Amino acid sequence: MKLPPPLSFLPPLPSPPRLPRLPGPRLSSALVGATALELAVLAGHLITYPLGLTPERPESPEHPESRAGSAGSAGSAGSAGSERPESPARTDRPENAPARPLALPVTGDPTAPAAAPPVVLLHGFIDNRSVFLVLRRALTRHGHRRTASLNYSPLTRDIRAAAALLGRQVEAVRARTGHDRVDIVGHSLGGLIARYYVQRLGGDRRVRTLVTLGTPHGGTAVAPGAGLHPIVRQMRGGSPVIEELRLPAPGCRTRFVSFWAELDQVMVPVETACVDHPDLDAVNVRVTGIGHLALPVHPAVAAAVREVLETPETGEADVPVTGATSAA
Secondary structure (H helix, E strand, O other): OOOOOOOOOOOOOOOOOOOOOOOOOOOOHHHHHHHHHHHHHHHHHHHHHHHHOOOOOOOOOOOHHHHHHOOOOOOOHHHHHOOOOOOHHHHOOOOOOOOOOOOOOOEOOOOOOOOOOOEEEEOOOOOOHHHHHHHHHHHHHHOOOOEEEEOOOOOOOOHHHHHHHHHHHHHHHHHHHOOOOEEEEEEOHHHHHHHHHHHHOOHHHOEEEEEEEOOOOOOOOOOHHHHHOHHHHHOOOOOHHHHHHOOOOOOOOOEEEEEEEOOOOOOOOHHHHOOOOOOOEEEEEEEOOOOOOOOOOOHHHHHHHHHHHHOOOOOOOOOOOOOOEEEO
16 A cells, blocks of 8 residues: 655744834832832831830920920910910811810920920821931930920821811920920921921921921822822822912921932822922922832931031021932
8 A cells, every 4th residue: 555645844934023122111229229128117117116106205304495484384385385376376277176285295305405496207197206216316316406206197187187286286395395496307298297387377487497208299199099098189289288388488487308219109200209389498309229218217318307407597408418318
């Protein structure tokens, strides 16, 4: 039987043309390092977070100047604050804000120079005063400044109400220390609350310098799912609160210094953390190599903040270009 001839192999198919490589996202070493640092900061903050849940206690006697201001009131911050009816926070207090001023402990060196105003620290969204452990140590050890931390509830639904509460706390600090003005350092949402108090509630009469760390001054587009919380919606661009901050503010007496991080993944776009207002005395400081969570804990940022707060009120905010910060 004759077998059929073997089947011949088909000619090889032509190889497909080589497509040009599309430019894809490349993770720079700086971004990888910043992300790793953010995760490390988050892990450390989760450990220290319970320490900041309770209100702080005074660790030192009251400032000598505060005794004269509190004479006849048994050292009560509430009664001392009642002697200042011109308080802007009380004049413009929203209806849903608590009416009674709260006493805010002030810690630090009671022998600090009288010319150095106390510093009020204000944390960000769903956070507490424990985020300022590093910055507070830098201020009290090196700057010999008195500091006070304010915890506001994560259930706070309105930036305006939180700003009114901040105003009453500022009055309590003024009564305890005898200083006419204070400095404020706010991280993220805390900086926005402080700015609203200064710019819209007349707080510029009480605040000498406002330092913000990663604050969405122009509104941020991050985390659309988190918009279920009303205060998060107020942090978005175009919200009524953000638009109020764009209104004219002639004669504002507070100096603004805003630290913004190039690798901040919470500020979208990152430039939204800059203060851009024609009526405000503002300096924006660019921070390289770190992200949002690292801003209040990075030693170079803490040193730059301390340098800003030690700058005389009449001078310019000359931030040293060292470590991770640079003036912008």
